[in-house]
Amino acid sequence: MSVLSLWRCESCGRRSFPRRELCPYCGGRAFAAERAGQGVATQVTSHRDVCIACVRVGDDVTLLARADPAVAMGSEVMLRGDDGAPVADIT
Numbered sequence: 001m002s003v004l005s006l007w008r009c010e011s012c013g014r015r016s017f018p019r020r021e022l023c024p025y026c027g028g029r030a031f032a033a034e035r036a037g038q039g040v041a042t043q044v045t046s047h048r049d050v051c052i053a054c055v056r057v058g059d060d061v062t063l064l065a066r067a068d069p070a071v072a073m074g075s076e077v078m079l080r081g082d083d084g085a086p087v088a089d090i091t
Contacts, residue, residue, distance in 0.1 A: 002080060002081040002082070002083075003035050003036075003080065003081060004035070004036040004079045004080055004081040004086055004087075005017075005019075005033040005034060005035065005036065005081075006033075006034050006035075006036050006057065006061055007019045007020065007031040007032070007033060007034070008031060008032050008033075008034050009023040009025065009026060009028045009030070009031055010028060010030040010031065010032055011023060011026050011027075011028030011030065012025050012026040012028060014026070014060055015034065015057075015058070015060050015061050016061065017036070017061055017063045017086075018084075019031065036057055036063075036079040036086070037057070037078070037079065038057075038076060038077065038078055038079070038091065039055040039056055039057040039058075039063075039076075039077055039079055039088070040055065040056050040074065040075070040076055040077070041053040041054070041055055041067065041071050041072065041073055041074065041075045041077055041088060042054045042055070042056050042062065042073065042074075043073060044067065044071055044072060044073050044075075050066060051066070051067040051068065051069045051071060052064065052065070052066060052067060053065055053067035053071050053077070053088050055077055055079060055086070055088050057079070063079075063086050064086070065077075065079065065085075065086035065087055065088040066082070066085065066086070066087050066088070067087070067088040067089075068088065068089050068090050070090045071088055071089075071090055075090060075091075076090075076091045077089060077090060077091060078090075078091050
C-alpha cells in the first residue's frame with residue numbers, strides 16, 4: 001500500500017491533486033506533499049464493473065478514485081495510491 005499525496009501550495013496554503021507546476025489559486029510554484037488520509041465519498045458509480053467514487057478530502061479537495069465495491073455515498077474512506085492513482089477503501 002502506498003501513500004497518496006495531496007500538494008499544498010507554500011504561498012497560499014491551498015491543496016490540489018494531482019501535482020501541478022503552478023498553483024491554480026495564486027500561481028505559486030513551491031509545493032509540499034501532504035498525506036491524503038481519509039475522506040468522504042460524495043458520489044459513487046460504476047463503469048464496466050469498476051466502482052468509482054468522488055472523494056471529498058477536507059474543505060478544499062475533491063478527487064476521483066477507484067473504489068472498493070462496498071463504498072456507498074456518504075461512506076468514510078481511506079485513500080491510498082496504486083502507482084499514483086487514487087484508490088478509496090472503506091474504513
